[in-house]
Amino acid sequence: MSIRLKALVEVLGGQLIGDGEILLSGIAPLDVADATHITFLSNPKLKSQAAASKAAALIVSENDNPAIGAEYAGARVVTANPYAYFARTAQMFAAQTEIAPPAGIHPSAVVDPGAMVDPTASIGPHVVIEAGAKIGEHAVVGAGCYIGRHAVLGAQTLFHPRVTFHADCRIGARGIIHSGAVIGADGFGFANEKGVYIKIPQTGGVSIGDDVEIGANTTIDRGALSDTIIEDGVKLDNQIQIGHNCRIGTHTAIAGCVGIAGSAKIGKYCTIGGAAMIRGHLTIGDHVNIGGGTLVWRTILEPGEYTGVYPIAKHADWEKSAAIVRNLNTMREKIRALEKTISQLTENLKS
């Protein structure tokens, strides 16, 4: 369970300075790493900490390398993006201890004869796969998952235990879905007739691209007539709710507890902070960053950072501020009255 530094650099690239024969047992943060670890400097403010690190090797940027090199005694890997290099290094170490589930279908799984399961796929205990579903090469379907009719799982997709993936939903290659996620439940669609709700059948699906990760207990509703769409590379954290007919643009990342109401369109390369809520039928353009807890109730096309949360305060202070906020109109009226009085006063003095 160790990797020689030389072998790491051969796979991941970067410029090696120092002894490539070092055996590494793992990756660790600057302050924790010891002589068996590789560490990384991604935040230039920690330069002195890096220089003093006991790690056997350090991943460092071209910018920071000269200053570090003067003091740090271990080997260095110089690369454009040390944090990305750290992620890939950690993946290499994790792969060493990962236990791949066995290919084949567990005897307790209930797989419809009309489903197509690739022989290299692993289907766990108590899984249910309905007719017409397709499970791709080296896909892993964890214990207790449910895969509906005509659902499609791309190659190397990993479903953790207890995922629900309904009929006519599709996910591309290398997708990861965490436990408790529900993909393709009915969208919330009703016609109101004299106060009573009449259900509108939800007959679209959910279409998910390649390299998408979906967090635990996250829900993505199926479309009403056409599909809900999650584009390539999207990363969704836990407990996110995405309504019917939304579209989430490629390489957008959404933090936990976010809610996105039906038919909202989110652009590419966006970030949505935790617990933000996005109204339905609006558009968020590319490269927009929404702050945590913010309610977005209008279309935002201009790239940039947006926030809308009330400032936290000691409860007693908050009570005062909230009372004033409720009466801001009165305050505005008072200012207008003052302006008028002063202008008259000034007028009177002139005459």
Added chain:
Amino acid sequence: MSIRLKALVEVLGGQLIGDGEILLSGIAPLDVADATHITFLSNPKLKSQAAASKAAALIVSENDNPAIGAEYAGARVVTANPYAYFARTAQMFAAQTEIAPPAGIHPSAVVDPGAMVDPTASIGPHVVIEAGAKIGEHAVVGAGCYIGRHAVLGAQTLFHPRVTFHADCRIGARGIIHSGAVIGADGFGFANEKGVYIKIPQTGGVSIGDDVEIGANTTIDRGALSDTIIEDGVKLDNQIQIGHNCRIGTHTAIAGCVGIAGSAKIGKYCTIGGAAMIRGHLTIGDHVNIGGGTLVWRTILEPGEYTGVYPIAKHADWEKSAAIVRNLNTMREKIRALEKTISQLTENLKS
């Protein structure tokens, strides 16, 4: 898989104008519909789009019919509420392609001999049903559901896969519960003794009326002593949390991610917008509409629309506003000081 227009009107009513023999393949929006579709005009603003639609038939209101009739060449169904008619039409088309799960108990299900399952009900793979539970006529219990002791499912109830429905919970006829929902977990009840929490047993149940729909991963807690109550016709979206001993009034609709704390009473015909949060032990009257993201911390009895969310802004602007909000008290003091100064000034000038 097609429906003759005449047959549709015979079932759903409305006034047919034009050729009833037309064969319809489905329903589609105004701009997408072609010569095999029926479409609908529910928003009067889209009248010109409706007049130009290629659809074989159009569902239209009595108000809009005369203007449309002059231009639109296809058949028309005139009805009081075109959107409700659309919903019912869509239901008829959906019913044609729906595959009813087979009646009977899947061999992998574990059903206690003391449970009563109607022979017309369908019990999916890996379902567990405890002693004393009753499953009504034509009910469908999807794969992996758990039904606790003495739970009752009304006729034609549909549980999607992986619903948890605990002991002593009841749902009426035609209920729909989506995957991952948990009905009847313990309410959050503790007595605090010197900082340590002592659990208060939650011995009530959850009582759900007829025609209720409950979204994916929604949770409704059992009552502490008496039941939590969801009345007829209530529609709940995904990821809603309803605390113990709440009561939700008939035909109220609640959007995704809403939280309702224990013992809150919500009236009839209310709407609660997504991610709104409602405090415990308060009352919301009938016909109250709460805006998305709003925190309700006091009783609201008067019907109407209520909102309470901080305005979203560019992050830099938000920072300025938030800083001022924190100091609104200072601003108020300044205005008071100004008022005093001016009043003295005016006094001095008079004398």
Added chain:
Amino acid sequence: MSIRLKALVEVLGGQLIGDGEILLSGIAPLDVADATHITFLSNPKLKSQAAASKAAALIVSENDNPAIGAEYAGARVVTANPYAYFARTAQMFAAQTEIAPPAGIHPSAVVDPGAMVDPTASIGPHVVIEAGAKIGEHAVVGAGCYIGRHAVLGAQTLFHPRVTFHADCRIGARGIIHSGAVIGADGFGFANEKGVYIKIPQTGGVSIGDDVEIGANTTIDRGALSDTIIEDGVKLDNQIQIGHNCRIGTHTAIAGCVGIAGSAKIGKYCTIGGAAMIRGHLTIGDHVNIGGGTLVWRTILEPGEYTGVYPIAKHADWEKSAAIVRNLNTMREKIRALEKTISQLTENLKS
């Protein structure tokens, strides 16, 4: 199914005044209790209601006892904390009707031969337990739960149906986890390289102390390198999200729908109100109470109550206030201008 008052006091303590031979059928609130019930007075405001109660016995504090004793005819149990006494009494009654699941492994469960299940533990139908997992004495694992590799469940732990408890997670004695909870899914960790996210393996676990309760559909992510930590006595309601490497201090209680982002540290004896959201990498000290719906975006070390939610209003009033909040800067400028004008005016008048 009844308890003699004398027997109750023998187990739970307190000073008995009156007839200890009374047979009690259960516990009920002051206004509902009849001659077969014991009731409790925890809120001094309800003293007159208590005095008039028809209950056979009353749990009362030392403070309230003298006033009540003069009027109330039934037996009394005098104790320092009547609400805690009520909780324990309710537990005694609940224990009488509780049906303990049978020890042993249900034949439909899939338990790896390398797992260690105590013979007194109860493993329900369709449970999956992976290699190296340890299930303690008298633990109950409900139907459809998933227990990952090397996971550890302490003695008397109760998992309701459909809990997911991933590899390398541990929970101490007397823990309760409700249905749909997911413990140990991957934290949300990515390195961004030219807009594309690279997954950072999440190799830590989740470490949970003794006497912890976790609500339905709550998610707690595993740590990135080290563990996410939930200390003894913590109580978590439903649909809470706790990010990787958080630490929640002992005897802290968190209400439903709360989100806590990665690496946040919450102190001991805190309360977090429903739907509050806590940013990552910050610290909340001991004895801090956060109001419902509040977004916490900075470290809070001083004990006390904190709130930050926008006041709810009729929608039309909210629109006015929100518009002013967006322009608070303008208001401040106007006040400054007024101050200047008045000061000049005053200056001019002097000269």
